[in-house]
Amino acid sequence: MLRLAVTFVLAAVLTGCSAKEPGTPSAGNQTGGTPTAGTSAGTAPVNRPKAVDLKTLDPCSLITAETKATLGLRIVEPGNPLPEYGEGSKRCNLTYEDRKYIANIHTLVNGGVDRLKQTTGEAKLTSLQIAGYPAYLTQRDSPGSAGACEVYIDANDGQLLLVDGVAGFGDSSATVDGACERAKALANAAGAALATK
Template sequence: MLRLAVPFVLAAVLTGCSSQEAGTPSAGNQTGAAPTTGTSAGTAPVNRPKAVDLKTVDPCSLITSEARTALGLSSVQPGTPLPEYGEGSKRCNESYADHKYIANIHTLLNGGVDRLKQTTGEAKLTSVQIAGYPAYLTKTESPGTAGACEVYVDAHDGQLLLVTGIAGMGESTATVDGACERAKALAEAVGTVLATK
């Protein structure tokens, strides 16, 4: 009798393990989406003419003598980098011969486009192309001036080249739109040189 009972109990246990109620997935037959991986849209490769590590770039070196003349720049000189742009960041200050605007170029080493969208707000950014690079433009307030225009060039993963045009500086005819024209033209000139680095 014991010999008959063991196979019967074993068969009952096996049947119980393999049966399932309708609508309840078993461990061996789960339905649902495949697991996500690190290749999301946020980490997709960026289409750039050339990815350039900005840690090794002097922003003043991106302004050629031809660009300086064409843009009407009266001075181009290194400036004091801002600590909030990351260790090793560099700055270049530019002034224009007409004295209506000034500009500066910063290397941002502590975060790329994702950080920019979080800190500035995606709704405030306008997508533009600068010398073949994806870039973002935003207008900001600048105390003592008519305002400023910032162009962020996506030069490398986790890094941005920031070109800022500042309007006013005691000149009442300067406008934020004028600052944007200057900033975009300067960004285009330096972006072209950046792609050759």
């Protein structure tokens, strides 16, 4: 009888050791190579063409000579990163030939989609796909301009690539809708380049 009880206890212990809990890594789900899916929200997998660590990315490197010509960009140069985007974030400033709009590409390294939804408000975000990446669009006021449009690309767990377009300062023909068109086109080009990094 004692031998039978020990067998049941041992079986129970072994079963407990092999049980998987959601979100807990196990030997069965390890993969090699570059991850293409992750969990920004910590629950559901995120499908991305490629997860890229934005701490090592120069955002200006996402703008090729072809992209610059196609989108009518005049200047593409590094800018000062914003402290609220985390230690190690980077910024690229862009201006257009027509000078009606400006744009920026920021790497946000201190929080992903969950943080974005909390700080911006989920109701103000429109979901979209940018070059195969999940992304979110929102509009905001921009002092001295007609407004700004922001596209957040879910590039990696806990990290976002922000592409914004700002309607020209003092140019009455520049609109928020125009800023969104520019931001989306720029985000698509940057997202396609991101997937090759």
